[in-house]
Amino acid sequence: MTEAYFGEGDPVLLVYKGRKEWLSRVGKTLHTHIGIFNLGELVGKPAGTILKSGTGKKVIAYRPRLREWVMKFKHESQIIYPKDAGIIITYSDIKPGDVVVEAGTGSGSLTAYLSRAVGETGLVHTFEVREHAHDAAKRNHEVLGLVNIRHYLQDILEEPAPLEDSSVDAVILDMGEPWRALGEAKRLLKPSGTIAIFVPTYNQVERTYEGLLEQDFEKIEALEVIERPIQLKKNAIRPVTRMIAHTGFLMFAQKIV
């Protein structure tokens, strides 16, 4: 549960004029182009408190959402956006207590949402072949205090995951040539467990579809999530003129036998 008042070390999001944002921790000193802020002043204060810099500039202190942290992670690769993460979690039926396998970890963006979804009683096993990305994701997760994640520096195509057959509730693949990992995913999944796959092109959707059929997955679906932000401005409420037009396609299927 979120505490009503800020404590020492709590994450804090500082917003200047509704536009410029900084993420930090209560107790730190934050140096910005609009001045220096003493975040120790926030201890015992509620979210929404206004802080003044030495030069008199004002920022509002908010409790950051997980999405805000993740979007500011050090990104080592293309990340899964919140719009896709939400659908992955709901379509895969991921819930507290679940055991989930993910490949690849990348920056660990999706991993963070998965960690939140499976909760304290669940576990996320995440596999990454590049050491640099593996280390960066671990650091990103440490900052957030996410302890229900096991990071493996491992090529999932070369070596099987050190997990028992039929022991996993959901598998998520966001990696090159995911169709090559479908056999391993099937081995890991419990009967009626779900696989979710993120691929950026139609060609990869087709190749993955063929692979899912070859592995006898059932209830195969493919979709694209399009998010169109709306500009909120008096007398000018309309879609924004620029948006992220495409991230990738999502595919889902269930292991039956």
Ligand SMILES: C[S@@+](CC[C@H](N)C(=O)[O-])C[C@H]1O[C@@H](n2cnc3c(N)ncnc32)[C@H](O)[C@@H]1O
């Ligand atoms: C697009 S990124 C994943 C991004 C991640 N989902 C996120 O939200 O931050 C794909 C990652 O898969 C990793 N990868 C590719 N093939 C792999 C394999 N065979 N085993 C493990 N990781 C792999 C790549 O190194 C890369 O970091």
